[in-house]
Structure formats: structure tokens, C-alpha cells
Amino acid sequence: MRLTILGGVDKDGCADHIETLHIDSGEIVGIVGPTGSGKSTLISDLEQFAQRDTESRRQVLIDGQPPDAEVRADPRRKPVAQLSQNMHFLADMTVSDFLAMHAKSRGREENLIAKVIDLANTLTGEPIHPEHHLTALSGGQSRALMTADIAVISDSPIVLIDEIENAGIKKQEALKLLAGEGKIVVVVTHDPVLALMTSRRVVMKKGNMVRVIQTSEEEQKVCNSLSRVDRWLINLREAIRRGETVSAAEAAL
């Protein structure tokens, strides 16, 4: 699948500097920029498959074509899944009952439940049990479960992520998991590890797609070092959670 964004206009009515942006299956693309620079608007254009009918006047194509009006109007047929910071599980049921319900609504087999939970548990330090109540999950557990659920049950070829940095999950693993399934992943982020894991990042300014930065080899090296820091922090956090003490040797990076 190839997703194409054709530029529109920014908040002052000036044309996007980036006229055309192609994203192919398996690619992770970032969106960066200060608050109010139009990151969420761009995500929302993608989610709606904007056809020059949103405020930004951008157009989004799938494999070079505008998607059918029916695909746009029928959320069941829209190939998009979304994950964002302010999403929560609100249904008062157990993890396994809920996943069974979701699998059923998607016409999938119920034996996927164990797979989702196992996958989620590779993303969080606090294990999730099938009998846990959804509403009692921590932020990290929720985000891990949502990610695994998107990867396994929703299985949409396009995944849009709006800032998950503070969510307390192994975010790199989460991102790799989603992109690894051959999905197109677009992620709004200020987190250096996530931003540098992408192959390219779109820079937003006052509603304008001003430029695209290709992640350089040097940046990839920075990303690898940062990943080590990140894992180190996660291990320290886990040790403290387990009620252990932390030694100076461990704390030396």
C-alpha cells in the first residue's frame, strides 16, 4: 500500500511547502513541531482521508487514488487504526471478555486473545492477566494492550499514533511491532528515541508541512545510544518497582 499526501494550505492560506509526500507499507514516518503547529490536524487529515474538504485543503490518496466515498464513510472499511495519549479503556469488563467481544465484532477467532495478551506483556513491565479488569489497568498496561490489539485484532494497514511518549510502555518495541507487520505507521512525537527511529520526519510550522528530514546515519547512531539509555531507565524502574535497591555499578551507564 502507498499513502500519498498532497499539500494544502496553512493557517495563513499559504501553500504547504511539501507538495507531495509518499509513504509505503512498512515505513515509520514522524511528525514533529511545536504545540499548535498543526501536527494533530495532519493526523486528522490522514484519518479522514481528506479530499480537499478539511480546513487544510489537503488530499490523501491510497495507491494513487482517492478512496471510494463508501470507504471514507464506513468506519468498518476504513483501513486506519488510531492510538493516542488521552485514550482509555472505559468498558467495565475483564481483559479476556473484552478482547473476545472485539474479536467477535471484527469476525476474528477468539483464540487470538492469548496472543494479544502475550504480545502486550512484551511491551509492559507490569504483566496483564486475562482476568484483570480493563478499567483497573495502569496507563502503561492500557497502552500496551491497545497496541497489541491494533497489531493483532484490528489489523489495519495504517496506524496513526498521537504522542505516546509518557505512556510507560516499551515504546520502541511497540513501534517496531506495529511497523514489523508491514503497516504504515505515522507517529506524532517529540521523544528523541521515537523521532529518530522513523526513516523520515515531517516538520510542521504554523499549520504548514515545511520540510521532510531524512534520518541520517549519524542520527541512527544517536538513536541506538538513546535506546540503551532508555532500556537502562526501564530496568532501573522495574528494579525499584520490585522493591529492590539499586547499586552504583548498575547505575553506571
Next chain:
Amino acid sequence: MKLVVIAGTPGSGKTSVLMHAARCLEGSGSRPAVVKVDCLWTEDDKRIGRLGIPVHVALSRDMCPDHFSIYNVDEMLEWAKKQDADVLLNETAGLCLRCAPYPDHCLAVCVIDVTTGPNTPLKVGPLLTTADVVVTTKCDLVSQAEREVFRERVLEANPHCRIVEANGLTGKGGSDLAEIIRALPPAAENMMLRHNPPLAVCTLCSGELRVSKRYHRGVLRHMDGFMEYSGE
């Protein structure tokens, strides 16, 4: 004059969605006007008034707001005509889940908040089951999975509806709703309700305050489901 009835439980996002749709309608040359029906109090007219389109509030006070809307459909249409509008958007109070204030020749829109949980679509009754369009709001607050389950539940309750996923904060869904309204034929002269209102007119409706059956007349249903007529 086209008639759009926008129903849904209090706080579900009716006004937010309506305002985004009205803005899109105006953008394409339509002339929308809004009547908000509520029971006791509302500030929706102030919010909608900011759009610069005609808006009128009608308070039903001691009458069931849905019954009130139904009685006053012709007056509302008359008022909208005087405002030189070509679409009347009627926002209901949305309290009674047993009433569905949709006439047959209108666009019946049910606004429903996904944060109320996956069983809600099965609970809201004719408000949802007789709607043409079901607008789901606050999708930004729940997981993809919950959104998908919710959508399936809506379709279970009303297999023929169109679902519009909306966001009252960003305006997503407003243009989809506006497009559906654009394709709508005008309201007819003699319209019928799609769904019958609750059983009879009871003594409670006419002001009897005393509790328990012996003070009430009409068709009464007992806890065990038994129905009787009490009165002359």
C-alpha cells in the same frame, strides 16, 4: 424546508456536532436555522448564536420535552421559514429513552457518546433504532478496540443506519453530516411519528405527585409485566 431532528442523551455532543454541520452547510450555500428544545434551562442558543445563524430556544417546562417537540413541529417549521432558512436543525433535550421524536419525513440523527460504554447502544431504544444516522462522539477518548465494538453494537441495534464518527472538539464528521443533509428531500405536510410514544398519557404526566398505584389512572404496568387499565 428540510427538517433534521438531532436527538441524544444530555451532554452527548449534539450541539457541538450540529454547529460543525451548520458551518459546513453555510459554506455550501445552505441557510440553516436551529431550534433547541430543552426542559428548564439551556445556553445552547448562545453557543449556536456565535455562528450568526437564526436560533430559537423552546423550553418545555413541565411537559415531556419530546412530546413538546412533537406537538410543535409545524410551529418550528413556520418559524424557520420566517427566518428565510432552508434547513431546520432541531436539537432535542434528549432525556427520555422511550420517546423518539422523529417524524417520518425528516433526517433522524441520534448522537451517542462512546464513552458511555459498549452496552449503551442496546439501552437507548427507539432513539437509536429508528434513526437514519447515528453520530458517535468522543471517539478521541477511547481505544480503537472500544470504538470498533461500539460501532458493531450500534449496527446490531440499528442495522440500516449510517454511522458517522465525529469529534465535537475538532469538527471531524461535520462535513459528512452536512453532505447527508444536502441530499435530504424537504419535510412533508402531514408527517407521522416513526415510533409510538410511551403508553397512554398517565396521571403523572398531568401532575399527580402522590406515589404508588392507587393514585394513578390509565394503562399501568406492574413490576411483573402485568398490564391493566384503571379508570372509567
